[in-house]
Amino acid sequence: MSAEALSALGLSIRVAVAATLLNALIGIPLAYLLARRAFRGRALVDLVVTLPLVLPPTVTGYYLIVLLGRRGWLGAPVYALSGWSVAFTWYAAVIAATVMALPLLVRTARAAIESVDRELEKAAFTLGRSEWRTVLEVTLPLARNGIIAGLVLAFARALGEFGATLMLAGNIPGKTTTVPLAIYTAVQTGEMGEAVALVLALTALSCLVLILAGRLGARAA
Amino acid sequence: MSRALRMAVLVLHVLSLPAVARAQEMTLSVAISMKETVETLGRQFMHSRPGVTLRYNFGASGELSKQIEAGAPVDLFISAAQRQMDELEQRGLISTASRRVFARNVLTVIKPAGSALDISKPADLVGPKVQRIVIGNPKTVPVGQYAEESLKSLGLWEKVQPKLVLSENVRQALDYVARGEVEAGFVYTTDMAVRGSQVVEAFRPAEDTYRPVTYPVAVVKASKQPALAQAFIDLLVSPDGQAALARLGFQPPPRGLR
Numbered sequence: 001m002s003a004e005a006l007s008a009l010g011l012s013i014r015v016a017v018a019a020t021l022l023n024a025l026i027g028i029p030l031a032y033l034l035a036r037r038a039f040r041g042r043a044l045v046d047l048v049v050t051l052p053l054v055l056p057p058t059v060t061g062y063y064l065i066v067l068l069g070r071r072g073w074l075g076a077p078v079y080a081l082s083g084w085s086v087a088f089t090w091y092a093a094v095i096a097a098t099v100m101a102l103p104l105l106v107r108t109a110r111a112a113i114e115s116v117d118r119e120l121e122k123a124a125f126t127l128g129r130s131e132w133r134t135v136l137e138v139t140l141p142l143a144r145n146g147i148i149a150g151l152v153l154a155f156a157r158a159l160g161e162f163g164a165t166l167m168l169a170g171n172i173p174g175k176t177t178t179v180p181l182a183i184y185t186a187v188q189t190g191e192m193g194e195a196v197a198l199v200l201a202l203t204a205l206s207c208l209v210l211i212l213a214g215r216l217g218a219r220a221a
Numbered sequence: 222m223s224r225a226l227r228m229a230v231l232v233l234h235v236l237s238l239p240a241v242a243r244a245q246e247m248t249l250s251v252a253i254s255m256k257e258t259v260e261t262l263g264r265q266f267m268h269s270r271p272g273v274t275l276r277y278n279f280g281a282s283g284e285l286s287k288q289i290e291a292g293a294p295v296d297l298f299i300s301a302a303q304r305q306m307d308e309l310e311q312r313g314l315i316s317t318a319s320r321r322v323f324a325r326n327v328l329t330v331i332k333p334a335g336s337a338l339d340i341s342k343p344a345d346l347v348g349p350k351v352q353r354i355v356i357g358n359p360k361t362v363p364v365g366q367y368a369e370e371s372l373k374s375l376g377l378w379e380k381v382q383p384k385l386v387l388s389e390n391v392r393q394a395l396d397y398v399a400r401g402e403v404e405a406g407f408v409y410t411t412d413m414a415v416r417g418s419q420v421v422e423a424f425r426p427a428e429d430t431y432r433p434v435t436y437p438v439a440v441v442k443a444s445k446q447p448a449l450a451q452a453f454i455d456l457l458v459s460p461d462g463q464a465a466l467a468r469l470g471f472q473p474p475p476r477g478l479r
Contacts, residue, residue, distance in 0.1 A: 189360045
């Protein structure tokens with residue numbers, strides 16, 4: 001495998017790991033809130049988080065540019081203050097992958113949390129546990145399988161993200177060229193050997209993740 | 222008739238149109254910098270030939286030539302560089318007899334309109350204020366190949382490496398500059414007009430720092446409409462075609478080049 005292909009593989013793994021961690025950080029609390037709390041705007045939050053699942057990735061990518069580009073709603077003030085912009089950096093690839101993967105985690109984790117017996121939570125509550133400790137010691141452990149499944153799906157989605165990444169992070173070898181982008185470029189330039197090597201590597205990695213997830217699920221059950 | 226039924230009939234009618242009306246259809250794979258020219262001449266071409274429909278496939282020349290290698294059903298290929306056409310000719314995929322050079326273009330460096338940066342000579346690209354420069358991916362995009370040649374002969378290629386953002390075609394490079402995502406970008410002079418209010422010219426690299434930008438055209442061997450494709454080439458090299466090209470800022474092909 002060429003140096004460029006190896007760097008794409010390394011970057012893809014870094015991006016997918018970072019996006020999965022961000023997903024855990026944002027997605028699990030969000031799933032809990034959506035499952036257990038009634039708050040104003042809940043339907044809207046649910047809608048916005050789920051949209052990337054149904055929209056073409058390029059549409060999501062376009063929204064990310066409007067939001068985070070140098071002249072974007074958020075990007076412009078950041079650029080004015082710091083002279084830095086997230087577009088065309090590997091952080092952009094992480095953000096794109098995170099947004100695209102989030103609905104998979106939130107929906108799976110939410111369903112798992114909703115299926116936790118509320119009586120058990122109430123019991124913990126009556127025994128003097130705060131809601132915070134009830135969540136950590138009762139709800140999340142009981143919903144563990146669903147959450148792990150969601151994280152695996154999120155990781156796999158992040159690993160394969162193409163459209164939104166291309167739009168926000170570009171396709172810069174060594175910097176933002178993840179494996180899916182490298183495969184696209186390799187096919188476009190007729191480097192079929194390179195493409196095949198990357199296709200096989202990504203397939204093997206995805207299989208590994210699924211097998212690992214199966215093991216984890218079996219142990220948890 | 223109910224509204225829904227009328228709607229359904231209309232939809233069916235529209236869906237069935239292509240099969241009925243399009244007697245002769247020709248697909249042109251066109252270097253995207255030629256988009257407006259080919260669309261303009263294409264309208265004229267179709268107008269004078271009722272029943273003929275042109276389909277356009279715009280993109281980077283390198284991408285288009287790979288599609289033709291892979292057997293894409295294309296009748297005519299217009300490239301923004303000789304290299305991609307040479308590759309196809311060597312593989313016997315285009316009709317050598319039909320190959321002509323019909324236009325020439327000029328490389329330029331642009332910056333976003335309203336940019337306060339002083340980018341008036343090549344060395345300014347190396348300055349610390351210029352964080353990102355977009356060029357077409359030299360692997361597939363001719364304007365990126367020309368930019369690479371120019372930067373190399375100016376001795377700046379290594380220095381700009383950390384700043385480079387690669388685009389999939391010249392119009393994407395133009396878009397990155399127009400959106401202000403990058404401080405500068407390499408495009409053709411003819412591209413600027415497409416986003417005229419959003420970009421300004423910074424400077425033109427000396428024309429002896431890169432190979433002349435010439436546009437070859439040829440009929441694809443596998444074409445089922447070779448005569449029609451040849452007629453389009455004839456239009457491109459005709460006084461009419463050359464006048465349309467000149468209006469959009471293209472130069473005539475260098476003398477001595479076929």
